[in-house]
Amino acid sequence: MEISAAPVIYGLIFVAVLVMVEGIYLMVFGKSISLNNRVNRRLEMLEKGAGREQVLEQLRKEMSQHMKSRSIPIYAILADKAQKANIAFTPQQLILVMMLLAAVSFVALTFGTSASLPIRIVVALVMGVGGVFVWVNNKAKKRLALIEEQLPDGVELMVRSLRVGHPFSSALQIVAREVPDPLGSEMGVISDEAAYGRDVAEALKAMAERIDMQDLRFLAVAVTIQQQSGGNLAEILHGLAQVIRARFKLFRRVKAITAEAKWSGMFLSIFPIGALIMINVIEPNYYDDVKQTAYFIPACFVVAGFLIANIFVMRALVNIKV
Numbered sequence: 001m002e003i004s005a006a007p008v009i010y011g012l013i014f015v016a017v018l019v020m021v022e023g024i025y026l027m028v029f030g031k032s033i034s035l036n037n038r039v040n041r042r043l044e045m046l047e048k049g050a051g052r053e054q055v056l057e058q059l060r061k062e063m064s065q066h067m068k069s070r071s072i073p074i075y076a077i078l079a080d081k082a083q084k085a086n087i088a089f090t091p092q093q094l095i096l097v098m099m100l101l102a103a104v105s106f107v108a109l110t111f112g113t114s115a116s117l118p119i120r121i122v123v124a125l126v127m128g129v130g131g132v133f134v135w136v137n138n139k140a141k142k143r144l145a146l147i148e149e150q151l152p153d154g155v156e157l158m159v160r161s162l163r164v165g166h167p168f169s170s171a172l173q174i175v176a177r178e179v180p181d182p183l184g185s186e187m188g189v190i191s192d193e194a195a196y197g198r199d200v201a202e203a204l205k206a207m208a209e210r211i212d213m214q215d216l217r218f219l220a221v222a223v224t225i226q227q228q229s230g231g232n233l234a235e236i237l238h239g240l241a242q243v244i245r246a247r248f249k250l251f252r253r254v255k256a257i258t259a260e261a262k263w264s265g266m267f268l269s270i271f272p273i274g275a276l277i278m279i280n281v282i283e284p285n286y287y288d289d290v291k292q293t294a295y296f297i298p299a300c301f302v303v304a305g306f307l308i309a310n311i312f313v314m315r316a317l318v319n320i321k322v
Helices: 006-027 041-047 053-065 079-085 091-112 115-165 168-178 185-197 199-212 212-227 232-255 259-282 296-318
Strands: none
Touching: 006 053, 006 091, 006 115, 006 259, 041 053, 041 185, 053 185, 079 091, 079 115, 079 199, 091 115, 115 168, 115 212, 115 232, 115 259, 168 185, 168 199, 185 199, 199 212, 212 232, 232 259, 259 296
């Protein structure tokens, strides 16, 4: 029995691409770019001697650069995810990383497989672009999850600050100083913008729209209403913190309840593809007797259609909205 190693080699090359893009990112920006550091990135940049205005300009550039580059053809597929992940790479740098990883993948495919030149080119491009997309998507999910987790504590920190008599701008500064990334730097940018004359409610609303998070919209609305109508902002934010924490608790509960169904759906979606890969690895000549028949290619398209439909149906069954 002849065992084909090509699928395994493809998988290892794709994993190597993901590791490389993370390594390049950390090498260029250092450990300060990592999420949930004890000292957030804004404070670390200030401690290194950068001026407050310079730090604000750099962070604002990173926070808005991806949405301004949606017109770039290749980049349009991940601009929204890169924005939510707050990738410090510029769009041009990220495209260069794609090209570099595609080139590395092509070299690895050339030495590791016997595939023809057109196949190697197509697979290398898919690995370069797909690897960066998967990496950016994972970064965005992790960052949004951390912001959701940090937000109730951040709002309660504002409440305690307001109750002892600090103005709201000082409360933002305390959150920016005490909370790790990603929320710490985000609130630091809002605090700096307010110091330079921007309306705080407007800045909070812009952050909520950029990150696309409902809880941040609630915070922006609460601050806006207090500015227009007056009232006890500390009590408003205290109630908001309780609502956000209750929603977060409900999300966690739903996630725990639906975990089994999600894993079952994932298994049922991946198993047919895994079975096809294993058949090709263990017995590469398994389909030789039917490859030349007139029905083989149409049958392959039908099976592929069912596999794709299965993935979407399973996702729809386990994607419970709260």
